[in-house]
Amino acid sequence: MTQPAGLMTRASTNHIPPEPDLERMHRDRAERVRTLMREQGIDALVLLGNTNVVYATGAIWPLSDSGRANFEQPVAVVLADDEWPHLFSPVQEDDRLRLELPADHIHGPVYLDFDEGVQLFTSQLADLVSGNALVAIDEWTNAMRRERSILFAQDVPVDGGRVISRSKLIKTRDELACMREGLRITERAIADVHARVAPGVRQTDLTATFLRTIFDAGADANILDPIWQVMPSRIADGPWTTTGDIACPLLSTERELVEGDVLWVDTGISYAGFHSDFGRTWIVGREPDARERAQFDKWREIMDAVLDVTRAGATAADLTAAAITAAGGVKPWMPHFYLGHGLGIDSAEMPYVGSDIGEAFDASLVLAAGMVLVLEPIVWDDGAAGYRAEDVLHITEDGWEPMTDYPYDPF
Amino acid sequence: MTPSDEPLTVTDVRPDDTALRHARRARVLAEMEAADVDVLIVGREGNARYVSGAPRLWTAGSRSFGPGCVMVRATGAIHVLSTWDEGIPDDIPHENLYGISFNTMNFVKVLQNIDGAATARTVATDALTPGFAQLLPMAFPSAELVDGEEMMRRARRVKTSEEIDMIRASVRIAERALAEAEAALVAGTTERQLTGVFMEAMASAGVTTPAAQDVAWITSRDHPWRRANRDAPVAAGDLVAFDAGIVRHGYVGELGRTFRVEAIEVRAEPLANREVSARWDELWDRLLDACRPGAAMSDLLGAYEVTGVQAPPMPVARGLGLGFDPPLVTHALPGTAAAQRFEPGMVLALTAFAWQEGVGAVYGQEPVVVTATGPEPLSTNPFRDPRSSMT
Numbered sequence: 001m002t003q004p005a006g007l008m009t010r011a012s013t014n015h016i017p018p019e020p021d022l023e024r025m026h027r028d029r030a031e032r033v034r035t036l037m038r039e040q041g042i043d044a045l046v047l048l049g050n051t052n053v054v055y056a057t058g059a060i061w062p063l064s065d066s067g068r069a070n071f072e073q074p075v076a077v078v079l080a081d082d083e084w085p086h087l088f089s090p091v092q093e094d095d096r097l098r099l100e101l102p103a104d105h106i107h108g109p110v111y112l113d114f115d116e117g118v119q120l121f122t123s124q125l126a127d128l129v130s131g132n133a134l135v136a137i138d139e140w141t142n143a144m145r146r147e148r149s150i151l152f153a154q155d156v157p158v159d160g161g162r163v164i165s166r167s168k169l170i171k172t173r174d175e176l177a178c179m180r181e182g183l184r185i186t187e188r189a190i191a192d193v194h195a196r197v198a199p200g201v202r203q204t205d206l207t208a209t210f211l212r213t214i215f216d217a218g219a220d221a222n223i224l225d226p227i228w229q230v231m232p233s234r235i236a237d238g239p240w241t242t243t244g245d246i247a248c249p250l251l252s253t254e255r256e257l258v259e260g261d262v263l264w265v266d267t268g269i270s271y272a273g274f275h276s277d278f279g280r281t282w283i284v285g286r287e288p289d290a291r292e293r294a295q296f297d298k299w300r301e302i303m304d305a306v307l308d309v310t311r312a313g314a315t316a317a318d319l320t321a322a323a324i325t326a327a328g329g330v331k332p333w334m335p336h337f338y339l340g341h342g343l344g345i346d347s348a349e350m351p352y353v354g355s356d357i358g359e360a361f362d363a364s365l366v367l368a369a370g371m372v373l374v375l376e377p378i379v380w381d382d383g384a385a386g387y388r389a390e391d392v393l394h395i396t397e398d399g400w401e402p403m404t405d406y407p408y409d410p411f
Numbered sequence: 412m413t414p415s416d417e418p419l420t421v422t423d424v425r426p427d428d429t430a431l432r433h434a435r436r437a438r439v440l441a442e443m444e445a446a447d448v449d450v451l452i453v454g455r456e457g458n459a460r461y462v463s464g465a466p467r468l469w470t471a472g473s474r475s476f477g478p479g480c481v482m483v484r485a486t487g488a489i490h491v492l493s494t495w496d497e498g499i500p501d502d503i504p505h506e507n508l509y510g511i512s513f514n515t516m517n518f519v520k521v522l523q524n525i526d527g528a529a530t531a532r533t534v535a536t537d538a539l540t541p542g543f544a545q546l547l548p549m550a551f552p553s554a555e556l557v558d559g560e561e562m563m564r565r566a567r568r569v570k571t572s573e574e575i576d577m578i579r580a581s582v583r584i585a586e587r588a589l590a591e592a593e594a595a596l597v598a599g600t601t602e603r604q605l606t607g608v609f610m611e612a613m614a615s616a617g618v619t620t621p622a623a624q625d626v627a628w629i630t631s632r633d634h635p636w637r638r639a640n641r642d643a644p645v646a647a648g649d650l651v652a653f654d655a656g657i658v659r660h661g662y663v664g665e666l667g668r669t670f671r672v673e674a675i676e677v678r679a680e681p682l683a684n685r686e687v688s689a690r691w692d693e694l695w696d697r698l699l700d701a702c703r704p705g706a707a708m709s710d711l712l713g714a715y716e717v718t719g720v721q722a723p724p725m726p727v728a729r730g731l732g733l734g735f736d737p738p739l740v741t742h743a744l745p746g747t748a749a750a751q752r753f754e755p756g757m758v759l760a761l762t763a764f765a766w767q768e769g770v771g772a773v774y775g776q777e778p779v780v781v782t783a784t785g786p787e788p789l790s791t792n793p794f795r796d797p798r799s800s801m802t
Binding site for chain 2: 048049050051061062063064065066067068069070071072073090108109110111113114115116117120136137138139140141142145146156157158159160161204205207208209211212213214215216218220221222223224225226238239240241242243247249250251252253254255256270336337338347352355356357358
């Protein structure tokens with residue numbers, strides 16, 4: 001048994017079952033989605049976005065580059081009066097989809113970026129929904145815009161993506177169990193990468209190790225070109241930004257690491273339809289010096305202050321206020337991002353905490369049990385770079401429970 | 412720039428080469444003029460890079476529409492969603508960069524402030540969401556929203572010579588990474604592990620972004636395209652198909668190959684003697700024959716019919732370019748295929764897929780550039796030769 005690390009040393013986990021019940025997870029989701037549809041008077045949802053389809057159908061496939069993913073995409077149709085969603089997919093005989101769908105709910109591929117594809121799809125859809133049904137969609141391709149028969153009687157279609165956004169906000173215990181496993185896979189790969197960090201190693205070498213290990217450990221896909229950003233000592237030494245603040249995340253190249261480089265790490269994978277998120281600061285080839293340790297201590301202070309107010313019923317503004325107070329009156333996060341964000345079938349989803357949606361939004365956003373939050377404050381110490389790390393946790397009625405289990409080494 | 416001029420090691424984030432950028436932008440501008448489009452807004456990464464020449468963070472999976480890049484016809488100005496200037500070409504000034512936002516109203520403000528937004532009569536987008544369909548009229552009050560995707564497809568369909576060089580260089584990396592995966596193909600290994608080996612080799616070669624992550628497939632002996640669990644072990648005699656696709660500097664290099672797991676009893680029966688191999692060879696010849704300038708792309712579908720090979724579940728041809736690029740030729744869209752013609756300068760990945768009960772499937776995907784005299788393979792070792800000699 002390994003020792004708990006990072007956040008795990010602060011709190012225990014009682015609300016996450018050791019193994020997810022996938023059948024129950026899909027059933028619970030389907031019920032939520034259809035309840036929301038009925039509340040909004042939506043008869044059918046047509047979903048194109050990869051992660052929305054994953055959520056609505058439970059289908060799992062290795063995500064491809066966005067170029068191909070936008071054209072060869074599985075499509076889901078959810079009907080308010082049918083407990084099973086329909087899936088339109090290139091390969092129907094696929095054990096990896098982990099489908100429990102009845103055979104008559106699995107159809108061949110559709111191509112909704114082509115006029116002919118939309119016409120063929122609408123004729124299939126006509127067999128599933130009545131002519132006066134309210135059909136909501138998440139994406140509206142130009143070919144779909146030209147087809148006015150069933151799909152788009154309205155000038156602007158109803159936004160079906162919002163149904164999924166609302167439904168996925170609160171995670172079930174089975175979803176939390178899947179997410180925790182995705183985080184474990186990520187952390188196993190990160191441990192291998194961490195051991196490899198040394199002067200002379202290229203950023204792309206770290207990526208090579210990461211990619212090999214995540215698949216060996218059971219990942220379905222990588223979801224983000226991994227970030228091992230060498231931070232400049234001063235903001236002015238880095239790229240120009242629209243905010244005048246830190247540029248991050250910057251792309252990895254074949255640049256070789258040198259002793260003393262401060263690396264900001266940011267990666268994520270997909271597992272069982274969920275995305276993971278991981279962030280830490282590493283120092284190449286030496287121990288942190290006193291100034292760097294002071295940055296980390298400050299970061300812990302900010303994180304602790306935020307965690308002290310994190311619980312169901314707290315607002316996002318409570319969290320940002322705690323962070324700002326602990327940081328001495330400044331916002332300890334990057335202005336183009338946030339203090340924290342949700343995580344689930346997407347790498348960043350609601351709830352956003354401290355984003356440019358604005359302070360009024362933060363004041364109105366009330367945390368609820370079952371939300372998953374990634375907190376990512378930073379401490380910037382111009383002249384000596386800074387410290388950034390991300391910790392994943394889920395909200396409980398009386399507080400929070402950690403999901404990240406990785407040490408802050410070398411700090 | 413030719414592949415041999417390309418430095419082996421890239422240690423900084425650079426915009427796309429100037430000649431490449433200018434040739435692409437000229438095409439987009441010509442399409443905007445022809446369609447009388449005042450402002451073009453693209454969200455798809457391939458389209459955004461085609462217009463801007465700026466590399467941005469790679470993420471997996473489809474993306475819903477957002478204003479990733481904006482081009483104004485009257486001024487030629489390009490505006491890019493990027494919080495920093497690293498990798499941004501120097502002909503896109505700082506004031507034309509707008510940052511990451513989680514607030515769609517902030518995007519509306521950015522668009523409102525673009526010179527020409529208030530008076531634009533025609534605004535083209537490569538896709539939309541219901542949300543942006545409602546918001547865009549706030550930024551472009553006088554404009555009609557039209558199809559920008561069709562326009563981008565026309566611009567991107569035929570590659571410039573610089574683009575073909577880029578794709579060729581990407582194919583080299585895909586070949587190198589595939590060779591590593593092939594070397595790891597032994598009984599007992601799994602599709603997931605083979606995917607990891609491919610990805611590791613790709614990144615070691617300096618490229619960290621795959622075109623697809625469904626790299627290895629143990630083809631079924633019982634069903635034309637059943638996929639087993641990704642953790643099932645490879646068995647002796649299995650035909651294992653590989654889909655090797657990488658994205659280097661935005662350009663896709665993709666090829667598909669099938670290898671057989673070595674086993675003594677299989678060596679006694681060369682694959683080349685099998686019916687599936689002969690049918691695959693005939694299919695491949697006919698697919699190549701079909702790629703004649705002026706011919707309809709439905710001839711590719713016809714190649715399957717003539718050889719009596721069952722239509723595969725995947726497209727028969729995909730365009731290669733900045734990410735995936737139309738045309739998409741599939742049996743599911745026969746009319747679309749019939750309406751499109753081959754032209755010199757198109758780059759396609761052709762797919763030949765044949766299956767035999769009790770044996771498995773032979774899957775080959777070959778990147779080719781269409782020339783005046785026919786298709787020219789872009790890989791250094793086209794599939795047939797090594798497979799035919801396989802014993």
